[in-house]
Amino acid sequence: MQVQTGFVRTDPDSLIGCLTYQSRAVSRSTESELEQLVSQARRRNRSLGVTGMLLYDNGRFLQTLEGPPRGLKQVWSSICRDQRHCDIEVLTEHMVGSRLFSDWDLLLYSREDASCRTSRASDLAPHALAHYVPGMAQLALDGDDVRINARLASVTEQGWSADDIISHLIEPVARAMGDAWLADQCSEFELTVGLSMLQLAGHAVRSHAGCAGATLRRSRYSILLATAPGEPHMLSTAMLADQFTDAGWRVDMAFPGSKEALANQIAQQGHDAVDIALSDALPRPRALLELREMVDYCRKATPDNLVVVSVGGRMFAEATATAATVGADHARRSVGGTCVRLAQLIRQGRSL
Ligand SMILES: Cc1cc2nc3c(=O)[nH]c(=O)nc-3n(C[C@H](O)[C@H](O)[C@H](O)COP(=O)(O)O)c2cc1C
Structure with a gap:
């Protein structure tokens, strides 16, 4: 374990230190334990002028903290002593001119978290945004969240919509990162941290693009957004949660350990649609057979077979697999527009 505190080199009030680290929870945290940790942390951060975000995913923490060096050093010393986590590893540390999380004493983003928004893609976006892809993929693999956010902020300022940025920048970056993994240029863990x-x-792009809270209307529809069993990558599932919630759907999320667990959840909650996602970064051809079985289980879980089943992942984005390959009603080529298409399919199914 290597823990550095070298970012506290100087102490002028104007300078902001920014530190990102990852660590492993000693035991699995429940939602209420996380909430308690975060509400105490928020109080202390506020008193010391520290802001940041904490991501909790599958027993792992990823946290970015920013603030005046003295306050940051105090918080960091406490965090390093904290027995609730281990294997603390600093990913980046910088002095920066302005904060990324200025509105957040500590923004919590846990795997259960879901929120949302939507807009339109333009024809120009794939070409205009393509040249950012290799550089962004490298930044994500380097764990350089500061520069990722800065680059996305500048793309947002150019006026691209959130859906354009997601479809033509974030999703291609995920695939480029998958290519780096396939070429043995990074570990799967680095890939997973980069995807997070x-x-x-x-998520921040949607908020900055003004999508957050853009609608108060409620849709009649509900969807269960699930990752395929054992699939650690959840990029599109999280982005779909944003989109569907914004469109007013009731959204539940599932990270099932088995197809039976997913089918049970569908049977109990009676969703209108379910989306099951494989990795957006890696092609996983061997997972297709199991996905086909899962789709079948999902259908059987609803007595009238009315649930609309959507699938996604790199193989569907690149059309090396289709909805028919796994017996689904819909295969996503991109996250963009999924809620519109699924609403159509639900309506069609009901009018038959
Ligand atoms: C993953 C993780 C992240 C934490 N983040 C913060 C934080 O941002 N701010 C904070 O004051 N405490 C945070 N804490 C709690 C501190 O480690 C510590 O328990 C708390 O600040 C009390 O500090 P003390 O034991 O030095 O009195 C975090 C703990 C964990 C396990």
Whole structure:
């Protein structure tokens, strides 16, 4: 374990230190334990002028903290002593001119978290945004969240919509990162951390693009957004949660351990649609057979077979697999527009 505190080199009030680390929870945290940790942390951060975010995913923490060096050092010393986590590893540390999380004493983003928004893609976006992809993929693999956020902020300022940025920048970046893994240029863990950073950045893009809270209307529809059993990558699932929630759907999320667990949840909660996601970064051809079985289980879980089943992942984005490959009603080529298409399919199913 290596813990550095080298960012506290100087102490002028104007300078903001920014530190990102990852660590492993000693035991699985419940939602209420996390909430308690975060509400205490928020109080202390506020008193010391520290802001930041904490991501909790599958027993792992990823946290970015920013603030005046003295306050940051105090918080960091406490965090390093904290027995609730271990294997603390600093990913980045910088002095920066302004904060990324200025509105947040500590923004908590846990795997259960879901929120949301939507807009339109333009024809120009794929070409205009493509040249950012290799650089962004490298930044995500380097764990450089500061520069990822800065780059996305500048793209947002150019006026691209959140959906354009997601479809033509964030999703291609995820695939480029998958290519790096396939070429043995990074570990799967680095890939997963990079995808988490991308996910947070994508969430921030929606908020900055003014999508957050953009609608108060309620849709009649509900959806269960699930990752395929054992799939650790959840980028599109999180981005779909944003989109559907914004469109007023009732959204539940599931990270099931088995197809039976997913089918049970569908049977109990009676959703209108379910989306099951494989990795957006890696092609997983061997997972297709199991996905086909899962789709079948989902259908059987609803007595009238009315649930609309959507699937996603890199193989569907690149059309090396289709909805028919796994017996689904819909395969996403991109996150963009999924809620519109699924609403159509639900309506069609009901009018038959
Ligand atoms: C993953 C993780 C993140 C934490 N983040 C913060 C934080 O941002 N601010 C904070 O004051 N405490 C945070 N804490 C709690 C501190 O480690 C510590 O328990 C608390 O600040 C009390 O400090 P003390 O034991 O030095 O009195 C975090 C703990 C964990 C396990």
